[in-house]
Amino acid sequence: MKKRFRVGRKIMVVVLAAVLCLPVILNPMEAEAAKKKGNSGAATYAVGDDVAFGFFDGTILSWTILTYDDTTKQALVVSRKPLNSRSVTAYRLAIDQMYRDKKTEAGYVRWSENYWRGWLNKTFYETCFNDAERAMILRTTLSETDAKNSIMNYYHDTSMDAYVVQGNKKNSLNMAIYNSQTTTKDYIFFLSSDEYTAHKDTMKNETKLIFPLRTNAYDDPTQGLFGNDTDKLIYRMYYYAGDSIRPAMNIQLGEPEATTDDSSSTTKSTTNSANSKISTSDTSKSTTNTASTSNTKATATATSATTSTATASTASNSKKYANNGTNTGDLTLPDDSEYTTSVGATAQVAIDLEYLNSTEKNYTITYKSSDASVFTVDSSGVITAVGKGSGTITARMKKSNGKTYTMSCRVDVN
Template sequence: MKKIYLNLKNLMAFGMAVIMLASFIANPITAEAAKKKGSGNATYAVGDNIAFGNIDGGIISWTILTYDDKTKMAFVTTRKPLASKSVTAYREAIAQMFKQNGTKAGYVRWSENYWRGWLNQTFYKQCFNDAEREMIQKTTLSEQDAKNSIMNYYHDTSMDADYVGGKEKNALNMAIYNSQTTTADYIFFLSSDEYTANKDTIKNETLYMFPLRTNTYDDPTYGLFGNDTDKLIHRMYYYGGDSIRPAMYVKLGEPEEEATDSKSSDSKSSKSSSTKTTSTSDSKTTSSTSTSTAKAETTEAKSTSTRKYANNGTNEGDISLPEDSDHSMKPGDVAQVAIDMDYLNSTDKQFNCTYTTSDANVVTIDSNGQVIAVNKGSANVTVRMRKSNGKIYTMSCRIDVT
């Protein structure tokens, strides 16, 4: 079944690539802000629309939700939920995969979500040109921020469609709350906090529903969805819905000279933060757990900047956490986990790591973060890193063995 799913995904990606080559334009950045352009640079404001990227032959329109005029950093989401043929085909491929397997999707953390992989691989790589990808800033959502978003949703009864409709509000599922992880993405879904804070700026021009990033429900089969009609959060089958509403941080120009040095903008967004929790739940992980002490090393990142990676004394790895949401392997393949310290805003070189696998029959992981693919299937590898100051990061990646 995995092979069918991967073939569908690759076919869709190839078709999208062909469309992109035929319809891309060199630099499709336009905005309502252009109307305000005088002798200097264009200015932007909350509520402006910008044209950025291209999907299925059409330019994508985004709405600016927040904007910092000094750093030129804008937080944007699509003006309308995306329901194009590429999005629909991928959503149907996911549903078909579960149907062929005779299963239903259970609760899926954002770190292992199929949509996360699509957004940061197919969508990011094929729907934006080189200049646009340079402008898109990577964003870290900490484990604690993900937890806070879930808890805040439960406290904000005005955003619960069932509660507003007269039904009793259910209790929070603590197993889901405690299983949140740190993630880093170029493109993502709005969290329930971000949706709540910006729902009045978001353009509501359709009747679509779209999934949110930090999902929770008392029955873990379901997740949280924004609604373009009533601005409420609804709970429904996680891979259902009509569309998706991507969001990202994008730099619309050069920061002002009096702003802090360029490294200050390298955090990629105002949401970047370290975790503040001191406990996590490993209820979903099983065998191959081990603990070791590691030291951060310095290595050259994929870009020209230098980043710090940690994986027990080395600086190389096939799986970079928290950035990677999934990794494909074949039985017998070996991969190495590396932790990107810069995205975790960490200068602490002393920390303790515990590596776990959700299914040792599919993949194993040892005390050095080395992953071995055993049999076909899918499993999650999770790293729990405790720093010397007591802070804890939990990061995970879905491994597909085909």
């Protein structure tokens, strides 16, 4: 009798534990938020706090808050530890195998074409978060200007360069790489060298792993920049080496206390460093996820660019495009990271004006194909597929006030 009682008690303990853990498994963000209550009963957060958010390879993910705005309730978070589980390792090995099969080597890869960008915004975003969690992830604009500034800041800052700290001479700036940066929009991304420098002391130092940063190396096309979880310095390494990654994203932690100015649809994340350029998070959530895996080697082939003056749509459609006034397109910049077509087919490039946050209607747009043997592009942004291969379509939009935006998308012709 006593034995049956002890067995029954053990069963009850297990069942009770499962019941108590169920809310954490079903909605880890709400379970974590319940631990931090202010006097008003609402969840409160601060820089350095950890939040549970998402489920990856059998483990609930933990994120560290790097910036937090108590008015907008928006936070920039990074994974508490570098992720080096089976899914991360398998994906990197698959990319390595792809290069071996094609008998090619990885060259300089911008963030817009980086294979991790596609994985983060497609596989990771769609499978590791539930509907409620995805609704809280803000789409973030990663601007060309901030990417350039991050490269320049790293070039001038020798204190974070592990190569220089070890007694070596700083290499010269590669202007071709510096000028090739583009604007992208992502749900999930890697920290730039600026962001890592600003927040390295807030990030947890619990492993001896390295992880890639968003900013590419300025001095060697076959290398990238990596953060180090031991000495907190930045290393230049072969960009496809290493098994760990450290995703980051902007998330909404509750309802904002006050609405922002109607003239602006974006909120800037704050930082602890005057030199840091933090990504801009869009408060208007997109309903589509167009980022996908991109594994292309940048080419130096250039074709003649053409120019047109575009007029923004005045239709009631919530999407506003500028592409010679047509308002429709087969691929949209900067939203799309890749587009597939066949030889002889044509496609219209459209430009999403939402992220520009402007009511101005006049733009000068220059379209450019990286390889005319793969596809050409005319002054209206119409692509014509010429031969099999891969190339990059780049659109450079110049506003009447002088501001310029550069966007690109990989084009695969089968």
